[in-house]
Amino acid sequence: MSLVRVHNFAVSLDGFGTGEGQTADEPFGHAGERLHEWYVETRTFREMQGREGGSRGVDDAMAANWGSGIGAEIMGRNKFGPQRGPWQDHEWNGWWGGNPPFHTPVFVLTHHTRPSVEMEGGTTFHFVDAPPKEVLRRAREAAGGLDVRIGGGVTVVRDFLAEDLVDFMHITVVPIVLGRGERLWDGTEGLEERFRIESVSTPSGVTHVTFTRR
Amino acid sequence: MSLVRVHNFAVSLDGFGTGEGQTADEPFGHAGERLHEWYVETRTFREMQGREGGSRGVDDAMAANWGSGIGAEIMGRNKFGPQRGPWQDHEWNGWWGGNPPFHTPVFVLTHHTRPSVEMEGGTTFHFVDAPPKEVLRRAREAAGGLDVRIGGGVTVVRDFLAEDLVDFMHITVVPIVLGRGERLWDGTEGLEERFRIESVSTPSGVTHVTFTRR
Numbered sequence: 104m105s106l107v108r109v110h111n112f113a114v115s116l117d118g119f120g121t122g123e124g125q126t127a128d129e130p131f132g133h134a135g136e137r138l139h140e141w142y143v144e145t146r147t148f149r150e151m152q153g154r155e156g157g158s159r160g161v162d163d164a165m166a167a168n169w170g171s172g173i174g175a176e177i178m179g180r181n182k183f184g185p186q187r188g189p190w191q192d193h194e195w196n197g198w199w200g201g202n203p204p205f206h207t208p209v210f211v212l213t214h215h216t217r218p219s220v221e222m223e224g225g226t227t228f229h230f231v232d233a234p235p236k237e238v239l240r241r242a243r244e245a246a247g248g249l250d251v252r253i254g255g256g257v258t259v260v261r262d263f264l265a266e267d268l269v270d271f272m273h274i275t276v277v278p279i280v281l282g283r284g285e286r287l288w289d290g291t292e293g294l295e296e297r298f299r300i301e302s303v304s305t306p307s308g309v310t311h312v313t314f315t316r317r
Numbered sequence: 318m319s320l321v322r323v324h325n326f327a328v329s330l331d332g333f334g335t336g337e338g339q340t341a342d343e344p345f346g347h348a349g350e351r352l353h354e355w356y357v358e359t360r361t362f363r364e365m366q367g368r369e370g371g372s373r374g375v376d377d378a379m380a381a382n383w384g385s386g387i388g389a390e391i392m393g394r395n396k397f398g399p400q401r402g403p404w405q406d407h408e409w410n411g412w413w414g415g416n417p418p419f420h421t422p423v424f425v426l427t428h429h430t431r432p433s434v435e436m437e438g439g440t441t442f443h444f445v446d447a448p449p450k451e452v453l454r455r456a457r458e459a460a461g462g463l464d465v466r467i468g469g470g471v472t473v474v475r476d477f478l479a480e481d482l483v484d485f486m487h488i489t490v491v492p493i494v495l496g497r498g499e500r501l502w503d504g505t506e507g508l509e510e511r512f513r514i515e516s517v518s519t520p521s522g523v524t525h526v527t528f529t530r531r
Binding site: 118 | 331332427490492493494495496497500502503504505506507508509514515516517518522524526527
């Protein structure tokens with residue numbers, strides 16, 4: 104069975120998955136790197152960047168699960184880039200350089216579609232204007248029986264939760280108070296009824312919370 | 318040195334310290350008992366009620382610290398009871414029966430003052446209409462050199478955090494999404510800069526987060 108999974112999605116204590124004021128230099132706005140310090144130290148993240156070393160503890164074990172068994176990703180336009188409205192800069196192909204770490208089809212949700220872009224290493228960006236169920240159907244088809252990852256940002260995860268399309272979710276709670284940005288939990292009252300939930304704190308100070316569909 | 322401490326203060330994943338719709342039967346509104354299931358199982362809570370047994374694990378170790386070295390408590394009117402506006406029911410003396418578990422002076426913040434009430438067991442309720450710093454001065458005086466506990470609810474903890482009056486804070490994050498109520502973290506952006514923060518998850522599923530002033 105092809106599952107829908109969320110991985111390595113960090114939120115602040117006050118539930119913000121991103122800060123305010125996204126720019127090309129600050130994908131997470133005023134949050135800066137603070138939501139992801141636990142992550143950039145892991146072997147998994149370094150490997151994505153072609154670097155050696157990194158931690159191999161619980162943070163890495165959690166981080167490493169993001170790729171296994173995934174055949175496609177769905178992401179929002181704000182995860183793809185900082186442009187809003189009709190595309191101005193057609194050279195922009197994400198924050199990840201010429202060989203993005205996805206290595207699968209990636210469906211970018213946008214009201215402004217454009218031709219697909221094939222990158223090095225197996226990543227192809229498809230730009231689609233469709234409701235969650237429809238884009239999931241297309242992603243599953245492209246995934247060839249493997250799982251589909253919901254890559255974020257916040258509103259995309261919320262939209263898929265709202266339609267009860269998520270089977271597994273790994274949220275990392277970072278002990279900072281962002282105060283502003285996009286709240287993950289808005290509109291998800293009673294979420295715990297649909298999932299078995301586990302929590303584990305790690306020495307880096309974060310708490311990994313996993314949601315597995317009951 | 319007399320410290321200002323917050324203990325056993327539970328919030329949902331989305332940061333609500335209480336639900337919507339407080340009544341005499343439901344002190345935490347639609348949250349019901351869900352924020353405190355981890356707590357009512359502990360030896361500490363049972364002992365308060367004159368009952369035996371209860372867990373002695375990490376949840377209890379955290380819970381047990383609430384009383385040691387405390388000489389006074391400050392609480393908001395909504396922690397004291399569900400009445401709003403001028404007092405109608407002068408017989409109401411809190412949710413805790415004739416012998417409340419505080420056993421110290423307790424300062425209840427209210428715009429509607431009334432005479433102090435001496436209960437069995439050393440608890441005296443004083444009703445004060447004063448800003449945080451002034452009520453803290455009075456509580457410290459009453460505490461005779463011991464620490465002062467901020468007992469909640471949400472807005473009282475927030476008010477004392479906003480004035481940087483809190484030295485230690487123990488928050489328990491419960492993996493539920495309440496969606497409605499009073500948010501603890503509102504107005505506390507950047508709180509992590511003032512505290513050393515530790516987190517520990519326990520088998521009951523909650524995560525205890527402690528804030529110790531740097």
